[in-house]
Amino acid sequence: MPRRRDWHELPEKLRRQIEQRTGAVHAAYSVPTGASCDLAAVVDTDTGRVFCKGGETEGLAAWLYRNEARVNPWLPDGAPRLHWTVEAEGWLILGFEYVAGRHPDLAPGSPDLTAVADLLTAQSRLLTPSPPVQVQRFADRWRGLIAPGLVDGDTLLHTDMTPRNFLVADRLRLVDWSSPARGAAWIDTALMLVRLVRAGHPPAEAEAWAAQIPTWAHASDEALYAFADGLVCLWERKQRSTPGPHHGPLLRAACEWRGHRATRKSR
Structure with missing residues (x-):
């Protein structure tokens, strides 16, 4: 930094x-x-x-x-x-x-979780199809981590779902659009799901939260397992190259979600 x-x-x-x-x-x-x-x-x-x-x-x-x-x-x-x-x-x-506000609480039972789901629902609706602005394809960003066809789409994505990028003010705001991408409409929800796991939600409960966002239904089991596996690989790579205090917890959360997805895959 x-x-x-x-x-x-x-x-x-x-x-x-x-x-x-x-x-x-x-x-x-x-x-x-x-x-x-x-x-x-x-x-x-x-x-x-x-x-x-x-x-x-x-x-x-x-x-x-x-x-x-x-x-x-x-x-x-x-x-x-x-x-x-x-x-x-x-x-x-x-x-x-200038927006004055606090960051949302993502812990189980937090009243902020509904506002986060509502914002992601509205955002995916308003940004699909993606407006005509030049941004990177998410499939290109994740080249080597996942099959491109599993994450391709025409939604403008934020891609950095840290709670620090949300402000609870007059309404929930999403800031810092410095890493936008074009891809499948469910991707921002999947990235937020891992933040919920980090905040203490079991993966199954985090997925139940995600299910209230309509675009989540568009993600196949194959895509979700591959995405979880890609996140594990990504955070392992970051932990090796630039260790940071948040990398370990996010890697563990991604591993938890991948484990949950692997169990569903084996049924």
Whole structure:
């Protein structure tokens, strides 16, 4: 993850260009966790609060900022709107609608689970067929992990179902669309299911939760087993290459789900 920069560390010319969009900046509060970017900050300006994120255009994450800027105009209302982009002095900064909220609780019995299911239901409906925006095919991203035909589809997917990307505010919001893909409509639900297993749901109960999302019925048993197996391989690879505190728990959750799927497959 890039070293998180504070607002005052940005080049002066870049800050001036941002203030041409926002009016004077009165205060800026760095966001220490979450988005993998050089800058993530809540900025108080003459025109109100803005959430700013971005980084150096030659950095490893620069393509993620461009992804998010490109896809935002096509997203449903649940995604905070992108108000402006500023590129100067070797930096690209995105200015978003500011949303105050908390992250949802995914534990068994949480009242937030219904809102998450409702959001995924609405999102898959509104983003199928995918809007005409250039994004990677999910089958290409997972090349070597799963047979392409099992995950192909024409839905615009988010693909990063960490609870940190959801905000419970006036309604549930889904943020950080930096890794969009085009694929089968059930994929985001499957990715969220593994987060539920990590949060303490037995796999069978997590699948029962997923069943309330209509697109889940479109996933075959073959596709779900292959997807679970692909997730295990993916998290094993990440654990070896860039060990992180969340990799182990997600790998264990994926293994639990694959085990459940294997049991169903053998019946």
